[in-house]
Amino acid sequence: MTALSPLRIAVIGSGPAAMYTVEHLLAAPGIDVSIDIFERLFAPFGLVRYGVAPDHQKIKGVTRTFEPLLHDPRVRLFAAVEIGRDLSLDDLARHYHAACFAAGAQSDRRMGIPGEDLPGSLPATTFVAWYNGHPDAATLAIDLQREAAVVVGVGNVAIDVARILVLTPGELRRTDMPRYAIDALEASRIREVHVLGRRGPAQAAFTTPELKELTALEAAALRIDPAEAALDPASAAELERSPDRTLARKVQLIQEIAAAPVPCRPRTIRLRFRISPVELLPGDDGAVAAVRCVRNRLVATPAGAVAAEPTGEEETIPAGLVFRSVGYRGLPVPGLPFDERLGVVPNRAGRVIDPATGSPLPGRYVAGWLKRGPTGVIGTNKPDAAETVRCLLEDAAAGILPAPPEPGPAAIEALLRARGTPWLTCADWQRLDELERAAGAREGRPRVKFTSLAAVLEALGRAATAPPRP
Ligand SMILES: Cc1cc2nc3c(=O)[nH]c(=O)nc-3n(C[C@H](O)[C@H](O)[C@H](O)COP(=O)(O)OP(=O)(O)OC[C@H]3O[C@@H](n4cnc5c(N)ncnc54)[C@H](O)[C@@H]3O)c2cc1C
Ligand SMILES: NC(=O)c1ccc[n+]([C@@H]2O[C@H](COP(=O)([O-])OP(=O)(O)OC[C@H]3O[C@@H](n4cnc5c(N)ncnc54)[C@H](OP(=O)(O)O)[C@@H]3O)[C@@H](O)[C@H]2O)c1
Numbered sequence: 001m002t003a004l005s006p007l008r009i010a011v012i013g014s015g016p017a018a019m020y021t022v023e024h025l026l027a028a029p030g031i032d033v034s035i036d037i038f039e040r041l042f043a044p045f046g047l048v049r050y051g052v053a054p055d056h057q058k059i060k061g062v063t064r065t066f067e068p069l070l071h072d073p074r075v076r077l078f079a080a081v082e083i084g085r086d087l088s089l090d091d092l093a094r095h096y097h098a099a100c101f102a103a104g105a106q107s108d109r110r111m112g113i114p115g116e117d118l119p120g121s122l123p124a125t126t127f128v129a130w131y132n133g134h135p136d137a138a139t140l141a142i143d144l145q146r147e148a149a150v151v152v153g154v155g156n157v158a159i160d161v162a163r164i165l166v167l168t169p170g171e172l173r174r175t176d177m178p179r180y181a182i183d184a185l186e187a188s189r190i191r192e193v194h195v196l197g198r199r200g201p202a203q204a205a206f207t208t209p210e211l212k213e214l215t216a217l218e219a220a221a222l223r224i225d226p227a228e229a230a231l232d233p234a235s236a237a238e239l240e241r242s243p244d245r246t247l248a249r250k251v252q253l254i255q256e257i258a259a260a261p262v263p264c265r266p267r268t269i270r271l272r273f274r275i276s277p278v279e280l281l282p283g284d285d286g287a288v289a290a291v292r293c294v295r296n297r298l299v300a301t302p303a304g305a306v307a308a309e310p311t312g313e314e315e316t317i318p319a320g321l322v323f324r325s326v327g328y329r330g331l332p333v334p335g336l337p338f339d340e341r342l343g344v345v346p347n348r349a350g351r352v353i354d355p356a357t358g359s360p361l362p363g364r365y366v367a368g369w370l371k372r373g374p375t376g377v378i379g380t381n382k383p384d385a386a387e388t389v390r391c392l393l394e395d396a397a398a399g400i401l402p403a404p405p406e407p408g409p410a411a412i413e414a415l416l417r418a419r420g421t422p423w424l425t426c427a428d429w430q431r432l433d434e435l436e437r438a439a440g441a442r443e444g445r446p447r448v449k450f451t452s453l454a455a456v457l458e459a460l461g462r463a464a465t466a467p468p469r470p
Helices: 016-027 046-050 063-071 089-095 124-131 156-165 179-186 208-214 233-241 245-259 378-397 409-418 426-443 453-459
Strands: 007-012 033-039 075-079 098-101 121-123 148-152 192-196 220-224 267-272 275-282 288-300 306-318 321-324 351-353 360-366
Touching: 007 016, 007 089, 016 033, 016 046, 016 063, 016 378, 033 409, 046 063, 063 075, 063 426, 075 409, 075 426, 089 098, 089 409, 098 378, 121 124, 124 156, 124 179, 124 321, 148 156, 148 306, 156 192, 156 208, 192 275, 192 288, 208 245, 220 245, 233 245, 233 288, 233 306, 275 306, 288 321, 351 378, 360 378, 426 453
Parallel strands: 007 033, 007 098, 033 075, 098 360, 121 321, 148 192, 148 321, 192 267, 220 267
Antiparallel strands: 275 288, 288 306, 351 360
């Protein structure tokens, strides 16, 4: 490639996978790249802005490493532009040599039990989006006027949800949560949060620092039943075989917490093991009132894993709110192959594969949660994106990327204009970021987020020229 004909690349999404993809592309030696980032929301950075817990501002600080990438002269941001709605895959093929899809996992897994859709039962994805001011969730009314909540699953998202439910007004007011969420959580009547793990302490998906944090909350005590913290024979054997010392440390911490006196605090988080919900039961008002559960025993599987098996012994937990936190799930991008079973785009090392032939689709790549499924922390997406970028650059060097008929950078802007699709640039985002931080400073908080495109366009003085879309 020469300076006159740079490699034109579309990156879809602006979460960690997208930003690490951009970083690796910009750092590639001997190649001239021109990157357009398409983000469906008006603000970049995906789950860093809309997933990472608002009381974990240090982690959100990773955006300081992403921001400079947006300001690189080889990069443009097209925020509020959704691929599959505003632009099709054919549009991308007309304008770019390659497109890398880093659209994350936008939906949630289901538990598959009766009552799952009763009022008062919702996916953790929705609650997380709500307390983070995601524009898709900002207008939801979440009723926290119940005494007890159940969180199903023992991953880090379940721990986030349980912790957010018991924060004090003082803890809440130090976050960048939207005002509606702070008000609702301050007025919450929840006193008990039951977090249900279907397997045992040795299989819990949460990590040790996140568990430790639950022991240091201002107004909530963590309670674990010593009998449930004890290891069954299958888990003890698994732990013995595991080379992972952090796992042994985590199990030890669970057992220490279970054995320690429970501090006297107004709220309680009960972390449970070997228990599965089998049905959500409605109350007189038709909303969820209790969770019927079964206790499990753990058995070693022939594949060497440890699985939960129902014992038949039941327990009913009264609860007016249920959050299923059993994992996120990818959504298909119209026109791109999709593996419905795994919720990912079929790929080999990031090259999108045609499922009918098993061959790579030239010029199409995938990174992050859409590539490998909804697991891994922010940093996991860096080597993942590096692998995808390596494939893309190999294909560029091999001359197998399809040449786009309209590679000029102005053509895609002209197309969006012709379709009446407003977009926000990096300069717009910079302005929004400043406004959010300034509003936050006035309240002694990190930022006050915009939560609707209409408000954003108004703040940028564009309301009259660009009517917001639904
Ligand atoms: C609730 C929660 C809390 C977490 N907390 C932490 C933490 O504290 N520390 C940590 O290290 N990791 C944390 N993680 C994990 C981390 O957030 C993920 O590893 C990471 O965000 C995945 O990156 P991604 O880019 O694949 O997806 P995402 O971050 O989801 O980014 C995908 C982006 O694509 C955009 N998009 C989707 N569809 C389209 C489309 N059609 N067109 C254009 N744009 C589109 C989305 O709007 C989004 O901005 C957390 C995850 C969750 C769910
Ligand atoms: N602070 C942080 O660093 C942080 C914060 C949030 C998220 N993250 C990361 O983001 C990723 C996603 O987190 P996550 O919590 O959504 O997913 P996760 O780590 O995969 O945890 C999912 C949990 O749901 C359980 N589960 C699944 N299906 C179930 C069912 N039908 N019934 C009962 N339980 C069920 C799983 O149990 P089994 O193991 O038995 O299947 C597991 O405990 C993880 O990699 C996580 O570490 C990190």
